[in-house]
Amino acid sequence: MPELPEVETIKSDLEKVILNKKITDIVIHRASVIKEPGLKKFKSLLINSWCKKIIRRGKLLAIEIITHQKEIYFLAVHMRMTGQLVYGKEDPKSRVSFKLSNGFYLCYNDQRTLGELRLVKDIRGLSVIKNMGPEPLGEDFKADDFIRDISVRAARIKPLLLDQKFIAGIGNIYAVEALFSSKINPAKKACDLNAREAKVLFKNIKGTLRKAIKCRGSSFSNYRDGYGNKGTFSENFYVYGRKGLPCLVCENSIQRIKLGGRGTYFCSKCQK
């Protein structure tokens, strides 16, 4: 589910409603989504702790909390395919519900239960963080570095964009949309892109992610923001989910192929 723009939207939504609120109770309906520590410790540390800050890195969202013993912890949430973090009334479908001091809830919903919650002291020690590539909207993400890194990789460009070690936060939707905007065939080898193509792709990754954040994310299926509402970027898809429909630029039929096991949409006329 949530890629960088969706997680960023949830982060900014929740910042408005959960900061400086105390967690007064936790109801766990599906223990398996909690990966560490054990359930007892998870509950005892979080109950009566305060939400101080929210961080996003790639697709990972973390709530910095301070316990009643004045210790700092991070509740790291990876929503994978169908995870949601929704503030409001208690959702009967939630996997874990956090009751807040104002009587409202922060609900972790996750239809497929592939997501993961971890409560840790050292957020940087999480392997997912340690191995994560550059933040595509970060200031230290430079075109020249991207062009250089791409030039030495033999992998096909689309699966490479999904590799969180190569670049953080891009998922299936934004990979195919950025490649369409750049007129690059998703199966092309990264090292076969010339510098001009790599630079265009660099700009379109940023542009696509920024537009999606403005639209509060993509809800073609079950993504919801921090308040349970849909995002509108799905109305702007050029290729994602448009198999057999006419290309919005040249009217050629959009193709769907599999790359690295993932559905991949593109226009064979526009993308070379």
Added chain:
DNA sequence: CGGGGCTCCTGTGCGC
């Protein structure tokens, strides 16, 4: 390193 296949789960939609 790169690629394919499988796995974790639940739900929906399609063809026969």
Added chain:
DNA sequence: TGCGCACAGGAGCCCC
């Protein structure tokens, strides 16, 4: 209608 298969914003693992 019922059944089986494909597929879904992710990612880790094993094997070649």
